[in-house]
Amino acid sequence: MLLKRRYLPSLGSFATFEVAAKHLSFTLAENELNVTQAAISQQIRGLEKSLGVTLFIRKHNSLELTLDGQRLLTAVSGGLDIICDAINDINAPSDPPLITCSGTNAAIACWLKPLVDRFRSERPDVRFVLLASDEDDTLRNFDEVDLSVICGNERCEVGESLYYLFSEIVQPVCSRDYLNQHGPFPDAQSLVQADLLDLHRKHWTADAIGWHPITWDDWFRASGLDLPHLSPSMISNNYPLLVNAAVRGEGIVLGWHHLVRSLMDDGALCALFDAPLHVDRGYYMKVNQASLDKPHVQEFKDFVLTGLAASEQERKPHGAATGDGP
CATH class of the missing domain: 1.10.10.10 (Winged helix-like DNA-binding domain superfamily/Winged helix DNA-binding domain)
Known part of the structure; x- marks a missing residue:
């Protein structure tokens, strides 16, 4: 009818x-x-x-x-x-694609931001919102967040996807200038009198840091030394601040590979010797359910994962550095 x-x-x-x-x-x-x-x-x-x-x-x-x-x-x-x-919606120009990411201060500033820069050199039309906090663990659950960088947690809500990124590896690093002026540092014992930069316990007890701390004490013990009265020259709850201090030649910092690798590739930091501490936990990228069908989010996710796979294939372990290096 x-x-x-x-x-x-x-x-x-x-x-x-x-x-x-x-x-x-x-x-x-x-x-x-x-x-x-x-x-x-x-x-x-x-x-x-x-x-x-x-x-x-x-x-x-x-x-x-x-x-x-x-x-x-x-x-x-x-x-x-x-x-x-x-009519206004029809005639208005479409908004450029937007990707919102969350993570800790260090994960966003030291690891994700360089990747965003490289991605945008190929896709300048894509905009990013980077939400960084060591205090707010709920950022990953915001409706607007597409991707989250998380550590040591494989749990995932229904409809979300979790992608393994890398394991946690920690190694002492410093600038070439500091190494030339104060080195050489051939082994762990030689670092006892060096200017060590360390994370404050406030960092490890922050709400968004839900995993066991790794300190200079842990690294020295893993290297066979027990130094109960270690006195770092600078302590901060802000890891990017410590990394920047190391780049400026102010001391030696424990370098999480994923956070300092780009600086090592650029020559701003170098490994003192080959003594990495491998931690039994990994890092993951979580894609929220509402973002699974966004092409630009999937493109960035693939960009990150493909880049990690390629770098692992091409990268050779950073050997010990000497004060006579370039």
Whole structure:
């Protein structure tokens, strides 16, 4: 059974009615619409005839809406607003693709940001929002977050995807200038009198840091030394700050491979000798459920994973550095 198409007066008559009803004056409507008052009166009479109701009570010097007129004004105003919004959406330029990522301060600043820079050199149209916090562990659950970098946690909600990135490896690193001025440092014992940069316990107890701390004490014990009275020259709860201090030649920092690798590749930092500490936990990238069907998010995810796989194939272990290096 075919449905009959409902009959509606012209859209122009509804628009004229809205203006006249807003002003309660055909004269003011004439000024706004730039048509004659007679034309407005004709359109209103035609609309009333089509609908079979009276929309205005015509007084000597004014107009008043009838109850039917008030009902129609509410419907017409809302309908025209919806039409205008749809037209604006159609004509508005589409927003460039946006990727929102979350992680700890160090993960975002030291690991993810260089990857974002390289990705945007190929896709400058893609925008990024980088949410970094050592205190807020709920960032990964925000609806707007597409990707999260997490450590040591393989649990995943239904509909989310978790991708393994790398294991945790820690090794002492410093700048070439510091090594040339204060080295050589051939072994762990030689670091006892060096300027060590260390993370404060406040970092490891932050709400978004939910894993066991790795300190200089741990690294020395793994190297066969027990130094209970170790006194680092600088301590901070901000790892990027310590890394920047090491780059400026202020001392030696424990370098998490994924956080300092780009600086080592650029020559800003170097490994002192080949004594990495392998920690029994890994890092993962979580893709939130609402982002699984976003092409630009999947493209960035593939970019990260492909780059990691290629770098592991090509990269040779960083050997011991000497003060005589370039």
